[in-house]
Amino acid sequence: MLIGLEIKNFAIVSNLSTEWQNGMTAITGETGAGKSIAIDALSLCLGERAEASAVRPNTDKAEVCAQFDLSNLPLAHAFLEQNMLSNADNECLLRRVVCKNGRSKSYINGSAVTAAQLKELGQYLISIHGQHAHQHLLKAEHQLQLLDAYAGHHNLVSGVSQSYKQFANLQKEFKHLQQQQQQQAAQKQLLEYQVAELNEFALQEGEFEQIEAEHYKLSNSQTILETCQRELQHLYESDEQNACSLLQHSAQQFSELAQYDETLASVATLLAEAAVQVEEASREVRSYTEQADLDPARLVEVENRLSGAMDLARKHHIKPQALVEFHQAISQELESISNNSSRLEQLESEIENTLSHYQHASEQLSQSRREYANTLNRLISNSMANLSMENGIFEIALTQETERAPNSLGYDNVSFLVSTNPGQPLQPLAKVASGGELSRISLAIQVIIAQKVTTPTLIFDEVDVGISGPTASAVGKLLRQLGKSTQVICVTHLPQVASSAHQQFFVAKEIANGETFTHMQPLNKDGRVNEIARLLGGDNISKTAKANAKELIMAHA
Missing domain, CATH: 3.40.50.300 (P-loop containing nucleotide triphosphate hydrolases)
Incomplete structure (x- = not known):
């Protein structure tokens, strides 16, 4: 307090x-x-x-x-x-x-x-009740709040609210996916064609760089072979004169001169080693020329593969090196669009289950509201009698609209009805009660609810x-x-x-x-x-007023 x-x-x-x-x-x-x-x-x-x-x-x-x-x-x-x-x-x-x-x-x-x-x-x-509280009393949403506050069934109200939120979120996702699916229908058809084409070509990671290098080698293989054979003659195989025999001869000459001047021994050694290196290089060139295979069919095959990759790249306005990454990206996009259909089916099932849960929770809330409404009807009618409305009757009318769209408050529509005179039918507060009567009814309701709601x-x-x-x-x-x-x-x-x-x-x-x-x-x-x-009597206080x-x-x- x-x-x-x-x-x-x-x-x-x-x-x-x-x-x-x-x-x-x-x-x-x-x-x-x-x-x-x-x-x-x-x-x-x-x-x-x-x-x-x-x-x-x-x-x-x-x-x-x-x-x-x-x-x-x-x-x-x-x-x-x-x-x-x-x-x-x-x-x-x-x-x-x-x-x-x-x-x-x-x-x-x-x-x-x-x-x-x-x-x-x-x-x-603290709970503050202002002088205009009776005006709020005429609003249906406020009337429902008062009934729920008196009933204290917060768990039921929360259950309906949570079920509705879940239902609304699922509905929102469902509509979004539906719209997305409609918008993506043409896109899906295009992606299916593109993915099928790329699947058929089946370019592998790093393959373009490999076939590009192989094509360059194959397209120059004749030049490579001819040059190797000619240079092999120059290095080792020519009978008239070759680099290896010249080096060997020079090494021998400097070796003989070293007996006169030892400083020339190192020159002889270097020339001898060079001759060995030339001989080794010649063996490798001979081996290469013996194994070289001028395969025109392979060149055509590589050219076709390379040309196909470049054609696909131009078609999609990307570099050939990016084809594999592009292929993976549109495959994932197509999979995502395709998954929308299965998600829509799943959502339909979830929405149906959530709606069923919402309906059950709303029915429980409605039942609780009816029970507490009956109690409030009696208490407020008695309180009206104590407030000089002896023939007053108060009734909370609850109607269910099970066909309307789900909302956070359940199925119930509420209306506070009152009859202030004998023989007068129950009518909504706004149509029947005068200003003074409405103030008294409002006060009676506030006091009764305040006794139940522990403030x-x-x-x-x-x-x-x-x-x-x-x-x-x-x-x-x-x-x-x-x-x-x-x-x-x-x-x-x-x-x-x-x-x-x-x-x-x-x-x-x-x-x-x-x-x-x-x-x-x-x-x-x-x-x-x-x-x-x-x-009682104004500023001039009389003895009578004091008494x-x-x-x-x-x-x-």
């Missing part, structure tokens, strides 16, 4: 520090004094959007701190632990700072966090608009009763509601030195009597 609230330089508040108690607390004050200022500041501290206009004029920043007792709040504790924001004690401090440029900073227990984290934690701490602090911001007389007393009693189990904070202008509270704050506005200031202070017993007397105020307060003692 909320135990402390500090506000600095927020709107028309300069400095405000308040302590809060359990039970029901009423906030009253003059019109325009800013009775809702504490709630607006608290909303900011709970992650609502920050604006520069929230900063008091002539100041640099606004700051709001809210302190909470987390006793018996396991969800809040779990959030803090998951985000490593826990405190040693059982309390939690939220802080929001808004600069005059509109930028803001958020803190939980002194650690910087995002506004989204404040908002997520805030849902476990430690409930704030009602002028939800009693349009209510007066005995009905106002009934509203006060209803809120006070709710305050026995939950902290209730109520901004009100009705003396009957304010007198029902366990404690009360008074909000006043003053102007000093050309500036406006709002103050909020707790009222003691006498202060409460005077304030409720003012609500009536005391009577109202004593009625709840």
Whole structure:
């Protein structure tokens, strides 16, 4: 529950520090004094959007701190632990700072966090019901949310939502593949022809480079053979004169001269070695010429292979060396397109199974909604009677549209129906209820749902608009009763509601030195009597008004 609230330089508040108690607390004050200022500041501290206009004029920043007792709040504790924001004690401090440029900073227990984290934690701490809540009550989606909140069947709602998401994702993939398949029909036909042609040619990795080299050799084989034979004569086989015999002769001559001058011995040795090298080279050339095979058929074969590779490369506007890689790429592309057909068949089966699961989950959710709707019908009808609508009947009409497309909420359409007078048929709220009746019905629904949904602090911001007389007393009693189990904070202008509270704050506005200031202070017993007397009779408080105020307060003692 909320135990402390500090506000600095927020709107028309300069400095405000308040302590809060359990039970029901009423906030009253003059019109325009800013009775809702504490709630607006608290909303900011709970992650609502920050604006520069929230900063008091002539100041640099606004700051709001809210302190909470987390006793018996396991969800809040779990959030803090998951985000490593826990405190040693059982309390939690939220802080929001808004600069005059509109930028803001958020803190939980002194650690910087995002506004989204404040908002997520805030849902476990406070539920705020504004004065326009009854307008939302006319919307079908809000009515369904209220029913689900009361039922508390979050697992069923989540099950339907997850089934729908899975179904929607599969449908999206199916449609995408269908479109892709239609667009790729002509592409597939072309790829099949290209892949078949390349498969038939079957060029291997590195083969083009090999046949290119072989073709170059074969096309010059005659020149190679003739040159080898001629040079073999020059090197070794000519009877008249050859390089080997010349070297051998020179080596012999220098060897003989070495007996006269030893320095010429090395020359003789080098020439002898050269003669040996020439003889060895000649043997290799002879061997090459003996094994050389002038095969015209092989040359034609290689030429055809080389020409085929180059023709295919030109056809696909690539280099011949890239043919193998291109072949692999379009084969994979064709395989991918072909796989789409099998994936479509698989998706049809998955969609059918997911749809069946969605239908089962939606039916379970519908059954649970019907059960809790019957309970709510009785409770809200009884509450309407307590709020001076003795003959009122409330009914939640649920209809199933099993033929409509799946959605995240299931098959159900919901409509809140009401009859406020005997003999009057049940009709939608918007057609039957007046403004005052709608406010009372809305309040009854909010209180009943609040008793089921465990929020430690409930704030009602002028939800009693349009209510007066005995009905106002009934509203006060209803809120006070709710305050026995939950902290209730109520901004009100009705003396009957304010007198029902366990404690009360008074909000006043003053102007000093050309500036406006709002103050909020707790009222003691006498202060409460005077304030409720003012609500009863205006600023001129009479003895009769004070007596009536005391009577109202004593009625709840």
